[in-house]
Amino acid sequence: MEYELIRTRRKTVAIHIKEGRVIVRAPMRTPVRDIERFIESKQGWIDKHLAGQLARAEKRARFELTYGGAVLFLGREYRITADHKAAAYRQAPDPANKGELPKPEKHDRAGAQLSFFEDIGMQANAAQPVEDTGMQTDAARPTEPEDCLYFPPGLDTPHLKSRLILFYKGRAREIITERIGQIAPLMGVKPAKIHIGSAKRSWGSCNAKGCLSFSWRLMMAPPDAVDYVIVHELAHLKHLDHSKAFWAVVAKVFPDWKSRRQALRQLQKKLDTEDWG
Numbered sequence: 001m002e003y004e005l006i007r008t009r010r011k012t013v014a015i016h017i018k019e020g021r022v023i024v025r026a027p028m029r030t031p032v033r034d035i036e037r038f039i040e041s042k043q044g045w046i047d048k049h050l051a052g053q054l055a056r057a058e059k060r061a062r063f064e065l066t067y068g069g070a071v072l073f074l075g076r077e078y079r080i081t082a083d084h085k086a087a088a089y090r091q092a093p094d095p096a097n098k099g100e101l102p103k104p105e106k107h108d109r110a111g112a113q114l115s116f117f118e119d120i121g122m123q124a125n126a127a128q129p130v131e132d133t134g135m136q137t138d139a140a141r142p143t144e145p146e147d148c149l150y151f152p153p154g155l156d157t158p159h160l161k162s163r164l165i166l167f168y169k170g171r172a173r174e175i176i177t178e179r180i181g182q183i184a185p186l187m188g189v190k191p192a193k194i195h196i197g198s199a200k201r202s203w204g205s206c207n208a209k210g211c212l213s214f215s216w217r218l219m220m221a222p223p224d225a226v227d228y229v230i231v232h233e234l235a236h237l238k239h240l241d242h243s244k245a246f247w248a249v250v251a252k253v254f255p256d257w258k259s260r261r262q263a264l265r266q267l268q269k270k271l272d273t274e275d276w277g
């Protein structure tokens with residue numbers, strides 16, 4: 001079996017599977033025959049992971065967006081729907097308008113989703129009334145037969161994809177900025193800058209200058225998970241590491257942060273089989 005050997009100062013041998021390749025990291029002086037014996041002992045694990053990666057890569061290559069298909073927004077499925085009437089949607093998005101699409105106001109219940117964000121600093125309980133906040137709850141709105149996102153008819157996968165990414169980016173900027181405005185003061189922190197990016201393997205990040213970045217892909221996650229990522233990155237303004245002190249800051253806001261993070265891991269698995277560019 002082919003593998004790539006990297007000698008490092010580490011003390012043990014480790015095998016990683018990345019993009020269909022087997023990468024072995026080993027201490028400087030471990031003999032090759034010992035390394036190969038170790039690889040042989042892990043052959044079953046290696047085969048299983050190589051097969052899994054291959055299957056995901058094949059699925060990714062077949063990824064399609066079609067009318068009638070569903071996409072996630074704030075943890076809910078929305079159907080991609082052709083809107084033959086709304087002329088606004090026929091216009092190409094104006095690059096000057098911060099990459100935002102006109103909002104599908106009538107049908108998009110995203111505004112109502114924001115009511116889930118009320119539970120900051122408390123145990124999550126989405127069923128609680130939130131009348132003090134002035135925000136609408138789901139119950140206050142008429143029930144829609146189906147959650148839809150509307151696009152001009154006749155778009156192929158690349159065009160639907162770019163439209164959707166613009167939609168996600170615009171909403172990410174709006175929702176994350178608003179949410180940080182609410183949460184940061186409660187935590188006694190203030191980010192220097194908020195950036196919406198396209199990172200594939202990280203939902204958010206924080207640099208030493210106090211600039212927070214979030215991936216637009218986070219807009220697919222449930223609101224509880226979005227809040228967790230925001231709190232995670234805000235906590236980095238206090239501790240730029242993953243020390244016990246850091247996790248204590250996160251846990252103070254969200255004692256249930258682990259289950260919130262679990263939702264992100266599930267979403268990541270799904271995204272590993274989708275090609276969003």
Ligand SMILES: [Zn+2]
Binds near residue numbers: 232236241242
């Ligand atoms: Zn972190």
